[in-house]
Amino acid sequence: MEAIIESLYNLQIGFGVSLQPYALLMVTVGLLLGLVIGVLPGLGGTAGVAIMLPLAFLVPREVGMIFLAAIYWGALYGGVITSILFAIPGEPWSVALIFDGYPMARKGQSGLALSAAFFSSFIGMIVGSVIFVLAALPIALFALRFGPPEMFAIIMLAFSTFVGLGRGSIWKTLVCTAIGLMLTTVGLDIVTGQPRLTYGSIAFLSGFHFVPVTVGLFGLGEILINTEERIGLQLKAMSAKMKWKDFKDGILSIWHRLGITMMGTILGFFIGTLPGTGATPASFVGYGVAKQYSKHPDDYGEGIVEGVIAPQSAAQAAGTGSILPLVTLGIPGSPTAAVLLCGLFMYGLIPGPRLFLQETELVWGLIASLFVANAICLVICLAGTPVLASIMRIPWGILTPIIVVALVIGAYAMRNFMFDVWCVFIFGILGYGMKKLKYPLAPLAVALVLGSMAEADLRRSLIMGDGAIGIFFQRPLSAGILGFAFLLFALPLIRMAIVKLRGSRGAKS
Amino acid sequence: MGREAMVSTGYVALTSLIFCGLIPLVGQYFAIFIYAGLFSSWLGKVRWYSAVTIAILMPTLIYLGFEKGLMVPLIKSPIYGNPIPILGWFPF
Numbered sequence: 001m002e003a004i005i006e007s008l009y010n011l012q013i014g015f016g017v018s019l020q021p022y023a024l025l026m027v028t029v030g031l032l033l034g035l036v037i038g039v040l041p042g043l044g045g046t047a048g049v050a051i052m053l054p055l056a057f058l059v060p061r062e063v064g065m066i067f068l069a070a071i072y073w074g075a076l077y078g079g080v081i082t083s084i085l086f087a088i089p090g091e092p093w094s095v096a097l098i099f100d101g102y103p104m105a106r107k108g109q110s111g112l113a114l115s116a117a118f119f120s121s122f123i124g125m126i127v128g129s130v131i132f133v134l135a136a137l138p139i140a141l142f143a144l145r146f147g148p149p150e151m152f153a154i155i156m157l158a159f160s161t162f163v164g165l166g167r168g169s170i171w172k173t174l175v176c177t178a179i180g181l182m183l184t185t186v187g188l189d190i191v192t193g194q195p196r197l198t199y200g201s202i203a204f205l206s207g208f209h210f211v212p213v214t215v216g217l218f219g220l221g222e223i224l225i226n227t228e229e230r231i232g233l234q235l236k237a238m239s240a241k242m243k244w245k246d247f248k249d250g251i252l253s254i255w256h257r258l259g260i261t262m263m264g265t266i267l268g269f270f271i272g273t274l275p276g277t278g279a280t281p282a283s284f285v286g287y288g289v290a291k292q293y294s295k296h297p298d299d300y301g302e303g304i305v306e307g308v309i310a311p312q313s314a315a316q317a318a319g320t321g322s323i324l325p326l327v328t329l330g331i332p333g334s335p336t337a338a339v340l341l342c343g344l345f346m347y348g349l350i351p352g353p354r355l356f357l358q359e360t361e362l363v364w365g366l367i368a369s370l371f372v373a374n375a376i377c378l379v380i381c382l383a384g385t386p387v388l389a390s391i392m393r394i395p396w397g398i399l400t401p402i403i404v405v406a407l408v409i410g411a412y413a414m415r416n417f418m419f420d421v422w423c424v425f426i427f428g429i430l431g432y433g434m435k436k437l438k439y440p441l442a443p444l445a446v447a448l449v450l451g452s453m454a455e456a457d458l459r460r461s462l463i464m465g466d467g468a469i470g471i472f473f474q475r476p477l478s479a480g481i482l483g484f485a486f487l488l489f490a491l492p493l494i495r496m497a498i499v500k501l502r503g504s505r506g507a508k509s
Numbered sequence: 510m511g512r513e514a515m516v517s518t519g520y521v522a523l524t525s526l527i528f529c530g531l532i533p534l535v536g537q538y539f540a541i542f543i544y545a546g547l548f549s550s551w552l553g554k555v556r557w558y559s560a561v562t563i564a565i566l567m568p569t570l571i572y573l574g575f576e577k578g579l580m581v582p583l584i585k586s587p588i589y590g591n592p593i594p595i596l597g598w599f600p601f
Binding site for chain 1: 514515517518521522525526528529532533537541544545548549552553554555559563567571575579581582583584
């Protein structure tokens, strides 16, 4: 109780810092930059924060850290827009939004999808921030107990929840997951540093980055499908109008699905606190779990609002959660948090429990800015949505080259690498072909995003266990999580067996 | 899939391939100029002045956003930094 009172007192000091006019101005600038970065495919929140590091050095450290964090919050919101309107993930954590957000836009419900995503972001971040304030130290200490076996188990859990995504065929889903995992093995071996599957090519040494691959699969592939179907973005502009009704429906849809929102938020926040994870696995797990426990799982992927709320609330809460181990223990919870860690070092601060206790204004100013930035961002997004929706009224012949250029330039700017440009084109053609053959793209993207992380944790675990796989089952936490993951993997097969059994019984009777 | 849809899809894929192939040859800004102009006038069938506006506006905005705003250098054309005085100032 004492800790809570002290936290609330410190939060009051933090609000004093983050509500200063200069801090508010920098938060707004950071959010706008983050929104633009989030909308641009390829240029992620991590890169955005990194690019702005030198600029942040020009302002006082309390305001500078709030500014850098605001870019991240803006990018978390910004990824929503392109995912729902164009099926182009501006950020890796918004890939999961495409599954239902884009079908909703195609059905003429883009306004509802956007407002539901923004409000679920708002709830995810506000509830995440409250949990942050109340339970900062205990949660971070718990997350510290997670070693590589537990991290590997968590990623397996993310994969297992996505086996159910293959609406057509489980085997096609598994094949796509395997392709994604295989692509992550190209490049340098993460333990020995030896070239692997490079075939003597220098370009392959750096491996396949998930951004150009995802941009190609979902972006260019979708443009080709649109061209073929002659639906085109031009026609969808008719249904992209934002009305007050969409805002109201967005709030109501969250109110009626408060359970899913809270599930996504709490799950996302918890995953976000785990070192090295962040919003991307949280959004996938949030979507997967919501689908797994839904009464109508077959509707997921067809364009239902639950499929937007669950991943977005999880991603936003995970973004908040990823800052928790950073400020309390000096351990970044996500790649973006790692760049924020660089920001702290840039100001000559050493993150950790001592900083948490001594630099009250800086740390609690940052925590209070979670609430302030979230409120400002929601207003910007809601006010800006009609403008964003008007993008869809641009003729297909103009919008298509704009999107293709944004895809290619965004993918190139990520690493300044021509190989990534070719990846966009090749995976665009592949994505088009896979869609035609009804192969699900999502498991491939998930495996590609999380694959290298899974491999690193698997190999670290095996090194810890002297090469024995038993390490995963000797530790209660990893054994429990892996057991749950295996159960989820087997669930579609169990369902199939039950349906078959019922069918054969019905035939006999 | 009808023949017309197949041809349209093929053209979009072909123009994208040409765009990617032009980047190492003429730089990203000129590649965008050629691609945007070609696509919007040929496939998009927009009016010529709209196509020209798009072709000029896109590389200009990308230059200002990436090179000036975000300090991200993109591939320049062969005439960038040209020793000929009149072209030496050319920004991309």
